[in-house]
Amino acid sequence: MSDQQNAVELINLGKLFTGQKKEAWAVNQVNLQIKTGEFFSILGPSGCGKTTTLRMIAGFEQPTCGDILIEQTSIINKPPFHRPVNTVFQNYALFPHLNVWENIAFGLEMENLPKSTIQPRVNQALAQVQLSEMAKRYPRQLSGGQQQRVALARALVKQASVLLFDEPLGALDLKLRKEMQLELKHIQKRLGITFIYVTHDQEEALTMSDRIAVMYAGQVLQVGTPIEIYEEPQTKFVAEFIGETNFLMGRIVEQVNHHYKVLIDEKFPIIFDSQQDLPINQIVTLVIRPEKIDFAPNTNTNSDNILPGTIEEIVYIGTDTRYLIRLTASTRIILRQQNFRPNQVQKFTVNDPVNIHFPKDCIRAIAP
Secondary structure (H helix, E strand, C coil): CCCCCEEEEEEEEEEEEECCCCEEEEEEEEEEEEECCCEEEEECCCCCCHHHHHHHHHCCCCCCEEEEEECCEECCCCCHHHCCEEEEECCCCCCCCCCHHHHHHHHHHHCCCCHHHHHHHHHHHHHHCCCHHHCCCCHHHCCHHHHHHHHHHHHHCCCCCEEEEECCCCCCCHHHHHHHHHHHHHHHHHHCCEEEEEECCHHHHHHHCCEEEEEECCEEEEEECHHHHHHCCCCHHHHHHCCCCEEEEEEEEEEECCEEEEEECCCEEEEEECCCCCCCCCEEEEEECHHHCEEECHHHCCCCCEEEEEEEEEEECCCEEEEEEECCCCCEEEEEEECCCHHHCCCCCCCCEEEEECCHHHCEEECC
8 A cells, every 4th residue: 555645644733722721732743644545544532633633634623733635735725615525424414304315416406516417426326335226215214324324425426535434333333333334344445435534443443444543632643554553552552442451561681682571570570572672670561462361281380471370250251251360469461262162161260270371472562
């Protein structure tokens, strides 16, 4: 994707909100390059600035500083209706008194386009979202997923080069939301249109995106593919926000050619590899995903990264089982074991002593 041109580029983009008592940067010096034909998600908690960023691209908010380029052309001074973007909102805002075809055609009719132009474009948009047979139905006669597709068709019919999505699946129930995640992804790949998608749902972003920008407190902390964001978090916030994570704080006591030994609680040694330059005695936080940790046989206690512990809690989740294991009075760790078949599930009970193993290639060190 690196040889593609940018569909959207944000350059030092900022938005300062001024209240009665203080000023606050909702978006602070954001720089992003979004490729043509990319499904790009902006992910973060409420209040992190992701929706404000989207609204500035759409033209609904005026930036305090910076620039926005679409296909190498600045749009910073263009009103929303002159920008080659269209927005799909969480509340679909369909007109209840208009049928599906009329809802999709409404925007084109407001532009006073001739019927000879409107009709084929609406029909094409209906076909793109696979709703041609429902053109005469009214919104009340549609499911939530079908209404979402009508809202998408209404955006597609404008033939914008970039579609913006502001948490569009938030109002759907869990099962339908998961179905629509895959459906939106398939539609985007089929059409090749650039999607910029705002969400606070980590799993949604991982499922749908080509790349993700993780935002916090108005700033972009990390940009990468779903695998990079999950497997190689660069900050504690990213590691903690994306999925379940174990954090072990320790002190580096040995270093040879990027092979490190860290003491956890000045007691347990952990061996790992890192291309970072980490000095002796530096305090680091080790990031270890629960599914990367294994139970180890009691006979291999002399191997690297095998630690003794005691099971405090067992939760069966269906696809896997979650174990809370106490290593010391102050240190606990979560291990998740996939349940391949019932007869392969480890038969542990609370208070059982166990040994656990940390594969050294699954450990990442970040600043404490």
